[in-house]
Amino acid sequence: MLIRTLCCALALSVTSAQALQTGQLPERRLRELSATLADTAGNSHWQQLWKRSRDAGYFRTDGTQARFTLPMTSIPDRVRETLSQADSVTPEQPTLALYRRDFAPQVTGVEGAQNLTAICLRVDWRSVPDEPQPEQLFGASLLLTYPCR
Numbered sequence: 805m806l807i808r809t810l811c812c813a814l815a816l817s818v819t820s821a822q823a824l825q826t827g828q829l830p831e832r833r834l835r836e837l838s839a840t841l842a843d844t845a846g847n848s849h850w851q852q853l854w855k856r857s858r859d860a861g862y863f864r865t866d867g868t869q870a871r872f873t874l875p876m877t878s879i880p881d882r883v884r885e886t887l888s889q890a891d892s893v894t895p896e897q898p899t900l901a902l903y904r905r906d907f908a909p910q911v912t913g914v915e916g917a918q919n920l921t922a923i924c925l926r927v928d929w930r931s932v933p934d935e936p937q938p939e940q941l942f943g944a945s946l947l948l949t950y951p952c953r
Contacts, residue, residue: 824929825893842888853946862950870915899930913951924952
């Protein structure tokens, strides 16, 4: 048990030392990685995303916070499209990236009385090495999705 714990700790320290630094990559490369992730993300990636986004209130039916107004059945496809074909990518912190896709004229959500037409998706690439192979993208985390401007 102790050996397994030490091995896991070592693997985590090596991974974090080689974490994908989003601010050091061209937007083109961040788009390529997200398109591959859209095709390879497993059910657990998506389940965690839905849980975090629901917990943050983005699926509520009322209130002034930003929230989706799309039919629940269409949100997964739109979010996957945001990940695979983002209009823009903004690096955040060392390993985060914000992917945004505008679906105008379709309204994706509201914030207060304002209609929103885009979807934002925050991805954490911390557990992905600098030059990942497609099978190494399992370490990426789909953190949060929400309707945005």
